[in-house]
Amino acid sequence: MTLTLHDILHGVETTGSPADLDTPILGITYDSRQVRAGWLFVAIRGFHVDGHRYVGQAAAAGAAAVVVDARHWGGDPIDVPLISVADSRVALAPLAANFYQRPATGLRTIGITGTKGKSTTTDLVSQVIEGGGFSTGMISTVDFKVGPRRWPNSTRQSTPEAPEIQGLLREMADAGCAYAVIESTSHALSSRWNRLGGCMFDVAVFLNITHEHLDYHGSFAQYRADKARLFEMLGEGEKGEAWAITNADDPSHRHFLDAAPARARRLTFGVRAEADVRAHEVSAGPGGSALRVTTPWGEARLRLHLPGSFNVSNALAALSVALSQGIPLARAVAALEAVPGIRGRMQPVSLGQPFDVIVDYAHNPDSFEQVLGMLRPLTRGRIIAVFGSAGERDRAKRAVQGEIAGRYADLLVLTDEDPRGEDPAAIIAEIAEGAERAGKRSGDGYLCIPDRAEAIRAAMAAARPGDLVLLLGKGHEGNIIYAGGAIPWDEAESAREALRALGYS
Structure with a gap:
């Protein structure tokens, strides 16, 4: 069933409507790069990009109609139906629901x-x-x-x-x-x-x-x-x-x-x-x-x-x-x-090793406090925590994470999370400052190993019966972002690889 512009606009309050409401609509998008012939383009003003700047580009790509925000639209006339709404971001949901037939x-x-x-x-x-x-x-x-x-x-x-x-x-x-x-x-x-x-x-x-x-x-x-x-x-x-x-x-x-x-x-x-x-x-x-x-x-x-x-x-x-x-x-x-675990969320990894391994997404001070504070009294042996901190994000949390982990864990292995355009070693150094405030010392209380796979191998090799190896920060995420781009990553599988290398299966 092919929907028309009239169908898509059902229940959406407009401040100006085109004459041709019988225009067929074959798709809907808010990204001008995704526009195909016959699609509706909804221009949204975002935090970094204003979609109204790309209305002409969407029309040239074959958009059948365009929805604009009355507060932000002042562009030149275009050759396709143009609909004005009070808030295009708010209107996007009912437009999409109508297109997919609720x-x-x-x-x-x-x-x-x-x-x-x-x-x-x-x-x-x-x-x-x-x-x-x-x-x-x-x-x-x-x-x-x-x-x-x-x-x-x-x-x-x-x-x-x-x-x-x-x-x-x-x-x-x-x-x-x-x-x-x-x-x-x-x-x-x-x-x-x-x-x-x-x-x-x-x-x-x-x-x-x-x-x-x-x-x-x-x-x-x-x-x-x-x-x-x-x-x-x-x-x-x-x-x-x-x-x-x-x-x-x-x-x-x-x-x-x-x-x-x-x-x-x-x-x-x-x-x-x-x-x-x-x-x-x-x-x-x-x-x-x-x-x-x-x-x-x-x-x-x-x-x-x-x-x-x-x-x-x-x-x-x-x-x-x-x-x-x-x-x-x-x-x-x-x-x-029957639920064995949730991927990347307090996810146990076991290949028969005599110590526990848990993968979790905790990546800020509050979640560190919650996870480590909860696991400390439940762990018979030592806690070995492997983690980093994201580049081009909140720098102030790095030392705080290091200090919290230093209070609860016996050994920290500091590594890459998502360095992005920052120097990975510099990020790790900032985390280490907090670890040292908690009494940890380099080579004994903490290790600095930027390569995350190598860091995980080092943590597994250091683990003894009754210990807990806690891999924090990546959880379910499928890549690590560096300045040159993202590389594929699977935290749980990396843990399994490290365990297999130690002879566990």
């Missing part, structure tokens, strides 16, 4: 938001719902998934732009998926971006919130308000029962429940606070956790193969979603127990 109407959509744990919980929710017998699609920082097909998210964007989201939702609907599970960032939820408009959420999940991303949101109150938009959007499609699910351990959880429409059902989960879905008798180690869980649907014992107390909370969130969707408790628990 795929969320045929799916149960679940949004996961929080400062930490979104990727892990998104994956857990997808897996536990599949364990309940339903086909799912997934959009996360780590992977995209449509039914049985799964592939890495190589965009380095947790929540893609609206056309990519709607395109994936259309693939899910066409593939017969019953559910779409979407990692929902505060940037994507913000009314300034509106990437998640048209997703028609049926379930909203709040994990936690801390003082982060304030450079974008301006204040903690605005950051929280932007995240809470997920709950405000509940039930927009009126497809059935809507659920608002929150972490009762977080002081802000009531704010999120209150943001949901009155008709949405409420459900809480927690470890410390009174909650509908509650963990009891939690015992944890580097290899995972065991607990008893009580719910309105009964109680059960649960053994997770995911290390960390925060993963107990993430698992409770996933369990809550499954139960809200009618999946029996025993089946949901079995699905959670």
Whole structure:
């Protein structure tokens, strides 16, 4: 079915419309380089590039029509239909949803938001719902998934732009998926971006919130308000029962429940606070956790193969979603127990070695404090931490990361993360300054090995029975960025290669 400009503009308020609304539209993009004959180009003013400068280029490439932002458009007339809107970035989501024929109407959509744990919980929710017998699609920082097909998210964007989201939702609907599970960032939820408009959420999940991303949101109150938009959007499609699910351990959880429409059902989960879905008798180690869980649907014992107390909370969130969707408790628990790990998120790597190896994405001081602080009392032997810090990013955090790791770990192996255009040795030297403030000394307390594969081999060779080798910073990412470009990278596989070289299999 070929859609027309009239179809694409349905429900979008315009400040000026062309006469020819019967123009066929074959595609939609906000990137002038992707324009093909018959496509709609939506000009957006970004942080670094203003798409309005490329309207002429899009028209020359065969654009069938162009949408511009009334605040930023003052260009010369063009020979294709031109539509003016009050805010082209906000309009992009409904335009994309219309082009893909509103795929969320045929799916149960679940949004996961929080400062930490979104990727892990998104994956857990997808897996536990599949364990309940339903086909799912997934959009996360780590992977995209449509039914049985799964592939890495190589965009380095947790929540893609609206056309990519709607395109994936259309693939899910066409593939017969019953559910779409979407990692929902505060940037994507913000009314300034509106990437998640048209997703028609049926379930909203709040994990936690801390003082982060304030450079974008301006204040903690605005950051929280932007995240809470997920709950405000509940039930927009009126497809059935809507659920608002929150972490009762977080002081802000009531704010999120209150943001949901009155008709949405409420459900809480927690470890410390009174909650509908509650963990009891939690015992944890580097290899995972065991607990008893009580719910309105009964109680059960649960053994997770995911290390960390925060993963107990993430698992409770996933369990809550499954139960809200009618999946029996025993089946949901079995699905959670079958999860071997989430790629790049507290991911165990084992080839039979007598020490633990964990790959995690932690790459800032707060996550270092959380991960290392949690693992230190659970580790019988030494902690050997391998990490770096990104080039052309926040320099101030480098020494802080070194100092935090120096307090918790016995040996640091400082290496490349994404140096970009900076000197890798200079970045490592800044991390080392912090390590020395924590009492570490070169050659004993820390090693400087820029080549990350070599650094991982050195860490494995130094490990003794009972130790923990912790690989931080890269997680799921598929490359390391240098001045000359990106080189392919797989942190978990590099760990396996180092273990195989030591004779483990």
